[in-house]
Amino acid sequence: MAPNWGDNPDLPGTPVWTSRAAMGEQTSLAERKRRAGQRLVVGLPGLQPGADFKAFCAEVQPAGFILFGRNVAEPAQVRELNRELVSLLSDRLPPFLSVDQEGGRVQRIRETTWPSMRTVGNFDDEALTRQLARALADELRALGFNLDFAPVADVDSNPANPVIGDRSFGRQPDRVARQVTAFVQEAQAAGLICCAKHFPGHGDTSVDSHKDLPVVDKDRRDVEQVELPPFQAAIAAGVGCIMTAHVMFPAWDEDYPATLSRELVDGLLRRKLGYGGVVISDDMEMKAVRGRYALDEQLLAAVGAGVDLFCISRMFETELTLAHQAFEELVRQQESDRRFDQLAEDSELRLKALRERFFKEPPAAPPLSVVGSRAHRDLALWLEARGGGIA
Numbered sequence: 001m002a003p004n005w006g007d008n009p010d011l012p013g014t015p016v017w018t019s020r021a022a023m024g025e026q027t028s029l030a031e032r033k034r035r036a037g038q039r040l041v042v043g044l045p046g047l048q049p050g051a052d053f054k055a056f057c058a059e060v061q062p063a064g065f066i067l068f069g070r071n072v073a074e075p076a077q078v079r080e081l082n083r084e085l086v087s088l089l090s091d092r093l094p095p096f097l098s099v100d101q102e103g104g105r106v107q108r109i110r111e112t113t114w115p116s117m118r119t120v121g122n123f124d125d126e127a128l129t130r131q132l133a134r135a136l137a138d139e140l141r142a143l144g145f146n147l148d149f150a151p152v153a154d155v156d157s158n159p160a161n162p163v164i165g166d167r168s169f170g171r172q173p174d175r176v177a178r179q180v181t182a183f184v185q186e187a188q189a190a191g192l193i194c195c196a197k198h199f200p201g202h203g204d205t206s207v208d209s210h211k212d213l214p215v216v217d218k219d220r221r222d223v224e225q226v227e228l229p230p231f232q233a234a235i236a237a238g239v240g241c242i243m244t245a246h247v248m249f250p251a252w253d254e255d256y257p258a259t260l261s262r263e264l265v266d267g268l269l270r271r272k273l274g275y276g277g278v279v280i281s282d283d284m285e286m287k288a289v290r291g292r293y294a295l296d297e298q299l300l301a302a303v304g305a306g307v308d309l310f311c312i313s314r315m316f317e318t319e320l321t322l323a324h325q326a327f328e329e330l331v332r333q334q335e336s337d338r339r340f341d342q343l344a345e346d347s348e349l350r351l352k353a354l355r356e357r358f359f360k361e362p363p364a365a366p367p368l369s370v371v372g373s374r375a376h377r378d379l380a381l382w383l384e385a386r387g388g389g390i391a
Contacts, residue, residue, distance in 0.1 A: 036330035043313035064096030082144030111372025119387035121169030137190035154203035177233035196234035198245035201227030260301035
């Protein structure tokens with residue numbers, strides 16, 4: 001039966017399923033648990049998974065993992081850690097093994113010190129961007145990763161921005177769009193899934209969403225001309241994932257930041273821009289959302305908006321974690337309202353398509369020796385030396 005979307009009186013702006021099916025009768029508890037777990041990408045505390053983390057994975061079976069500097073000692077250890085994480089989950093659903101490896105300020109693997117994307121963007125040379133993207137992708141795939149939360153598709157349009165700055169390819173939307181296209185196409189051709197971030201744009205903010213809730217108080221036309229072109233380019237390039245921003249855009253939604261906004265995710269990203277791929281949230285532990293909205297409200301709004309995956313980066317092994325609470329809430333939603341069964345099915349199909357696209361016949365992983373290789377270090381040094389002075 002086709003869905004009939006209307007307004008949910010308990011939370012205006014989120015869709016409601018109005019079929020005649022009884023709530024939850026379409027799926028078993030095991031299916032609801034599987035789909036709930038498959039909405040989570042989680043982090044772990046140290047260099048290897050402990051007993052509590054392994055028990056969490058056995059129960060929840062998350063969609064994947066994200067590694068940070070705290071998880072990295074040296075290349076062989078990272079590769080082995082990724083292998084161990086794979087072993088914690090069912091081989092029917094290979095996990096997304098992810099990392100934030102942008103270059104510049106945000107890179108977790110530092111055997112090659114990649115320059116910032118601003119340095120790369122200063123050349124405005126798509127061939128150079130492709131060369132860097134291929135090298136970076138080869139290193140990550142050698143380490144066992146299959147998903148990079150890059151490139152940053154934000155336009156650095158606010159000099160007072162404390163969080164984007166030189167993480168962006170530049171201040172001109174067309175230049176950023178060209179560089180995003182080149183990066184996505186080349187990295188994904190090497191077998192690495194890219195994730196363009198932070199939709200619909202974190203570049204014109206003066207607040208860091210790790211610490212507070214930013215607001216972009218611009219009209220729709222301005223956002224469409226400045227913030228959106230790089231995301232449109234990423235979509236045209238076939239980007240595997242798009243990450244939402246915990247940023248308010250009152251021109252679309254006066255109540256919720258983009259991650260929780262049906263107007264921005266379902267309305268703008270999916271319907272207007274035509275993006276049918278996987279949407280992942282920025283970290284749900286960031287203060288722009290955590291503590292500002294109750295967890296059940298966050299998930300009700302974000303799932304209703306069309307978010308497929310939720311990133312929860314910090315796992316504490318001695319207490320009930322935010323990730324476990326989110327898992328239980330996602331199961332409960334499916335049990336209590338038929339529309340969440342449908343939304344979970346939709347997300348499951350998008351994740352299946354992404355896995356089939358990248359995991360079915362992946363290119364052979366490069367040898368570990370490419371990580372920090374002389375050729376890569378020379379490329380990084382050349383870009384850093386030559387890129388800084390080019391406008």
